[in-house]
Amino acid sequence: MTRKSHSITIRDVARQADVSVATVSRFINRNAPVSAEVAERISKVMTELNYVPHAAARHLATRRTRSIGLLLTTINYDFFSPLLSGLEKVVAENHHNLLVATYRADLRKEYPPPVGPHNTDGVVIFADAVKEDQLAQWHRMNFPMVLVHRTPPPHLNIPYVTVENKAASRRIVDHLIEVHGRRHIVFTRGLVDHEDSHWREMGYKDALEAHGIAYDPKLVVNGEFDREVTYREMKTFLSNNHPVFDAVFASDDDSALGVIRALQDVGMSVPDQVSVVGFDDQHFSCILPLPLTTVRAPTEAVGRAAGQQILNMILGEPAEQKILLPTEVVIRQSCGCSARKSMPKEVIAQKR
Amino acid sequence: MTRKSHSITIRDVARQADVSVATVSRFINRNAPVSAEVAERISKVMTELNYVPHAAARHLATRRTRSIGLLLTTINYDFFSPLLSGLEKVVAENHHNLLVATYRADLRKEYPPPVGPHNTDGVVIFADAVKEDQLAQWHRMNFPMVLVHRTPPPHLNIPYVTVENKAASRRIVDHLIEVHGRRHIVFTRGLVDHEDSHWREMGYKDALEAHGIAYDPKLVVNGEFDREVTYREMKTFLSNNHPVFDAVFASDDDSALGVIRALQDVGMSVPDQVSVVGFDDQHFSCILPLPLTTVRAPTEAVGRAAGQQILNMILGEPAEQKILLPTEVVIRQSCGCSARKSMPKEVIAQKR
DNA sequence: CCGGTTACAGTAACCGGTTACATTATGACA
DNA sequence: TGTCATAATGTAACCGGTTACTGTAACCGG
Structure with a gap:
């Protein structure tokens, strides 16, 4: 309000440096030659007056907002x-x-x-x-x-x-099947409109098909990429009479956390009874009590x-x-692979 | 380049709606009465032309950027x-x-x-x-x-x-002293120019003084609020002949992680030999293998x-x-308080 | 010494809005 | 009926930069 704000303008600078506004503008933008002597003068006045060009005016004139x-x-x-x-x-x-x-x-x-x-x-x-x-x-x-x-x-x-979703999903589910012998794998879907979720599901299906496992829609749970939602949905899944399952591929690491908690609630042990893997390799995934096997996404x-x-x-x-961008399966322990005895090195090495 | 971009302006709208630019402006900003009939016309033309006011022009005229x-x-x-x-x-x-x-x-x-x-x-x-x-x-x-x-x-x-740093730091260090009987407490300092770090250190000193424990500068390690830096500094600290210590107050949760890793490297057990506590209660702090006792900052x-x-x-x-804003000590297990048997409820309940 | 280029600088139009001021029509009120 | 307030609208100056266009002086090769 009443910000009279005698903001100093390019004309003030020009007047004080005894040149035209055009010259000042040219000096600022270095888009036309200005004599050393004049440049010196302008520069001095600019710092004296603490002049900073008004962005909106510049945008309007150049039609670029930067x-x-x-x-x-x-x-x-x-x-x-x-x-x-x-x-x-x-x-x-x-x-x-x-x-x-x-x-x-x-x-x-x-x-x-x-x-x-x-x-x-x-x-x-x-x-x-x-x-x-x-x-x-x-x-x-x-x-x-x-x-x-x-x-x-x-x-x-x-x-x-975007990141490679499908192939990596395929590989991590392959891992569950081939290394850990899992054949009844739950998928917790992300947000339905989200392509990441879609392609992760495709990779999941691919892996099943490649190993002659029938896709069972009853094994798909909604998770919305959300820890809490996934927890609730998993609880619902577990409380109704559900098909047998021995692994969960969560559509991201956050929902994997919800899955693990839901399983623990009903006394299923991870990873012994059920392997759980995620996607993204978020910052916390390597420092969990049960470090998460997941896919690293280079966000x-x-x-x-x-x-x-x-x-x-x-x-x-x-x-x-x-x-x-390529993604990479990161094997840790939540799938059932062997544990290391202390916190993994990467806790430290990981780039923040 | 050569973006002729015949961007449609308020004058286009005015012409097409057969009114003046002032009227259009007034209609858009609803800052002066416009007859229903004219409003209707303008509104129609605006959507027809897909007109959106040019922000820079508006900023320049109003001296407000919003x-x-x-x-x-x-x-x-x-x-x-x-x-x-x-x-x-x-x-x-x-x-x-x-x-x-x-x-x-x-x-x-x-x-x-x-x-x-x-x-x-x-x-x-x-x-x-x-x-x-x-x-x-x-x-x-x-x-x-x-x-x-x-x-x-x-x-x-x-x-x-900002958040209450000093009192909470005081309380969490009190906890180490009073509940766990720790008396030789390392502080890993944050960034030196950072007030959070300063006040957390003050709280630490307060707690020591209140319990008649002398402040020992040799027990202060630089950490820069950084997991990796803290890890390195702690390693250095541990490899030189250092004073006896039985607890660490890390200036934030991230550096607490570095501390824990460094301690594990040299075979010291947390929390049995050494209590470790942090600050901030970051998103990961409750889901660590050893859930972190810390101070919750309402970021x-x-x-x-x-x-x-x-x-x-x-x-x-x-x-x-x-x-x-008030902060709150959150007791978990890294200080030595008793463990719960599964992942804490808050993993799920915590607001994202 | 001359035509042509280049370096440097100034004038003023323009970018697309807002708004002070002016104008007209209309209705209320004495 | 004359006065006045108010509603609705228009005209044009202005916000603070950029840049097309113009002009002068210096310089260069022939």
Whole structure:
């Protein structure tokens, strides 16, 4: 209110340095030669006046915001920490800003996305944070986008970066079958609209089929990538008369925790009676009482790659249509493999 | 480049709806009466044209960006996930945007802070992300700021929100002394410039003094709030001839992990020989092989409070000068208290 | 010495909104 | 009926930068 805020402008600098605003602008942006003498004068006045160019004015004139948006469904989840970290790093290195926003489904009717062409030069979109029609519209107007942990809808060639879900899921379920002789494997599904969940389930099915095991929909439990939900659903599963099972492939590490707890509740021992494996290799997975056998997803690298991509697109340089980062099965003990006697080395070595 | 981007402007809408730009503006901002008939027309044209006001133009005209900045030293740390989550929630609820930026010390010489008055209507500053002279300058120009996990320098009455460090540290060290009879307690210090670390050390000293135990600087180890650093420093500590000790108060949970690993390396048993306690109650702390006795810091609430504060300041409403959120000692097993037989309930119940 | 290039600098239009001020129509009230 | 408040709308200046266009002086090869 009444922020008269005699903010000092480029004209103040120009006047004080006895040059034109154009010259000051050129000096700031180094996009045209300025004599050493004048440069010196401008520079001095700028620090004297503590001048910082007004971003909005610059944006308006250049039609570039130098900021990129990140659209998430939620932040409240450890998973996003490395993603954000990787993204912010490359965005900052390239002198851009990062606008982080969530766009929950219930807001979609009433408001347009909080970040978009009006706001940013491009956006990174996680999973199903925005709907297809919005993607299509932005695509039509050539607005730079990179999808993360999802693929574009058909006929929209929007670059995306995600991780190898299916093959790794296949391998970790193979491990359960081949090494531990498990044949009745529960899958706790993630969020239904989530491609990660879909492909992890595909990998699961693949593994079953490859070993001549029939897919039994009764062995699939909903978990929503959530520890608590998975716990509840597993309890329900266990309290009804359920098919025999001897292993659980949880769609992520967090839900694996819910699974383990539910099993312990009813007195089933992990990993002796039931092997449990997860996905993601989150920060906590290696330091659990029963270190989790899981699939390592390079989430920080996903963030970096997405940042690199969106910056390329903004600069008009070519972007990869598809970046699929490799994942890796990490054998620990929750599947039944032998225990080490102390906390694993990686507790320490693991990059934060 | 050559993004001709015939972005549709308010004048396009005005022309098509056969009204003036002022009327359209008034309709959009609902800050002056517009006849129902005209409103209808404008509304229709707007959706037809898919018009979204250009943020920069609006910012320039109103001198308000409707976005608030968050300045961190680093993101790569699970600790920030709940902070961000809480902050983003209230910022979004109040129709503002969140600009997340890191400002590492090595950038400070060369660049001004990536977020500031040129960019945002106010900033939330974590710990020592910006230096005192910068704080002073912003304060002088009345730029809204809220400090988080730090207090303002003397004579700058900048509102801050942080957690109760000293009293809780005192209590958890009391616990070590009174319940477990420990009297030779190592403290692994956090980052030296970090107030949290400072006050946690003060609480530690208080507890010692209250029990007539002399403070021994040889029992203080540097840890920098970092698992790996703490591990290394503890190893160094243990390999030189060190004073006898029977407990460790780590300045945060992450470093407690490093401590435990270092102790296990040299064959000391936790908690039998040495009690270990931490601070923060991070997401993983309750699911460790040895669940950590620690102090719960309400980090998500800190984020929410900071958001509320900065929004108040921006709206010119009064802000609390100081918000000190309570912390709570959480007794688990790493101090030597009795174990429960399965994973603690809170693994499930804990809010994500 | 001349035409042409280049280095350097200034003027002013423009980016797309907001809003102070002006204008007209309308209804209320004395 | 004249006065006044109010509703509804328009005109144009302004926010603080960038940049197209223009101009001058210095420099260069012939």
